[in-house]
Amino acid sequence: MTTAVKKGNTFFYKGCNYFKQRLVLSVLSGKPVRITDIRSMEDDPGLREFEISLVRLLDKITNGTIVELNETGTALYFQPGLLFGGTVEHECCIQRGLGYYLEALFMLGFFCKQPLNVTLRGVTTNNIDPSVDLIKTSMIQTLKRFVLDDEGLELKIKKRGMLPLGGGEVIFKCPIRSKLRPVQLLDSGMVKRIRGTAYALRVSPAMANRMVEKAKGVLLNFLPDIYISVDQCKGKQSGKSPGFGVHLYAETTQGVIYSSEQVSKVVSNGEEPAIPEDLGTAAAQRLLYEIYLGGVVDSSCQALAILNMALGPKDVSKIVLGPLTEYSIGFLRHIREFFGVTFKIEHFQEEEREGTGAGKVLLTCVGIGYSNISKRTI
Template identity: 55%
Template sequence: MPPITTENNLLVYQGCNFLKQRLILSVLSGKPIKIIDIRDNSIDPGLKEYEISLIRMIDKITNGTKIELDSTGTSLYFSPGLLHGGLLTHDCCVERNIGYYLEALIALGPFCKEPINAKLRGVTNSSESPSVDYVKQSAIPLLKKFLIVDDGLEMHIIKRGLKPSGGGEISFKCPVRKNIRAIQFVKSGMVKRIRGIVFGCKVSPALGNRAVESAKGVMLNFLPDVYINTDQNRGKTSGNSPGYGISLVAETTDGVFYGAEGVYDVTEKGENLITPEDLGKDVAFKLIDEIYRGGCVDSSFQWLASLYIALGEKNISKFLTGPLSQYTINFLQHLRDFFAITFKLSNIEEEEEEEEAEGGNNSKDRDRECLQVLMTCVGVGYKNISKRII
């Protein structure tokens, strides 16, 4: 449903979907938003605890933000302040993992006044949102491509924590930039190596080793350069709940990273036993599917690439992705609402057909190419007005 625009530039949305998208774009554009009918027909109406925690985190890195929430929690008014950044310590709600909050920091970090130096505590790995490993493997390299100089961009996992009790902690540092450069990234390259990590918290190391062997058994059929490390946590670094998981990343010759992950929470799953062999095999096939989708970005972070392209310099940017996810499609619609910017989306097959018509028949494998989408737009030339100029 498109937003209702009032006379004072207020955007009014209905429903709880895509709250994080709307908050991020509201802060970047400076446009206030109002969200009504938030789960008004639900047994538990209003904002969830993890959504309130996200709003509080954004409030910590901004100055002058005004937030109004009605008594039932079903109506939110959010008027953004100026991005300040700086030191941030935040205890994330354990209903969502830290990656849910980290995505917002990565999107807003380059446009702050002071470089972000954040410590986030909570659940590091769960299935609801991209985990901290996934973000580190896929989102951080993507951000590096758009920053002219990536000095000061760091992320470290200090302690791991799984659901339901969490206990994990990560540190994240992001530099500030005056603007984001335009980019033309249309070649994904061939996969040259696969790396991964299997972690365990308060469980036997044998479980992780079994997951490693199962995942490698699948991946070695396609590529010889496969290495999966094990990270067995004990004591204070293992969080408050038992469990284990696996995270894989494939790197191509052109610097593209595809990721896949899976986590098994011993406490929460209970009797629904999943063997380490099944977990390793499932994640390996997820990675293969991600590679097949292609493009120059992981499917979970297509929206992040779209944001950087839209806010880039006033020049033509081209970016090749796999099939657009529903989350990305809605993000493009929100970009149009907040920044009045639209993308030209063309199927890669159409351009190949035009080239063939001019230069004769070309016998390329179309199974993968027909799935890919070329995103083209002219950036709005977004400037970080808060960054100090020496």
């Protein structure tokens, strides 16, 4: 991880790591970034298509953004404009899932001038990015904790789309808020129920039922309240490629949500075709592992919670997380560079009871009192 060199108001970075984090924080802080040596030593140097697609999306929701790219695509200068929002349609690159783009929108949505109404098209589920189902359950729940009124915050899945051709479509709506609220989230509660969705696109509907059966077989050893629905997508709603997958989430007595998911492989890559039973079992075991890791947000939503704490009012916010992911650690460093917010990280001592899972960390910070400069205060 290279630390930033700051000249004037501009941050200088090298390499393609944490590309999305840097651009999102650049937009929020209004500080330009210059990134050089992007994959300069590789056979195919420069920005990938999905990264260019992200830059285009950020350009669409801002006014006056200046982007300069050199001929080989190995150096980028990004000077952010004002966050405007509004109604946007975007054709996402199918190299990455819609979750890659949605995460950036979730971080920026509350601070736009006009409420966001974004239609994204592309791949709804893959093996790298959080799927739209996970975002709909975990991320929206995480975001709701930081505002008093979450009316109008929703994600609709219109069509599902698998690799390699995609064809999925989602609509994300986000209201504007002038500021966030401080949080003290220390208790994750006990798991009370498990829900989920299995879907089979352009393959036999029996695939979904086979996944459900296996996942339930694992989870019923721990909890009786389990319901996994089957999403039968027909015709255009099932995208352009065959595939199947399952998304599970556990809800606790404190409203915390843990998610897991599994998706079939792309057979055209020459890999062994996925077996529905294996996916169901793997998703259930991954969910149990996510519950074991614990914390008051899912491991995929840690960065979102960290950002909203740092941007919150000038008050102390505390949150308990499971073991920090590499992505979250990089995010903490970037928050310090862009906003000067340093988090206090300490081991969280839970009351002594059996089976509290992995070691937890307690993050404490004082927010910077970031307010939406575009929203007129009444």
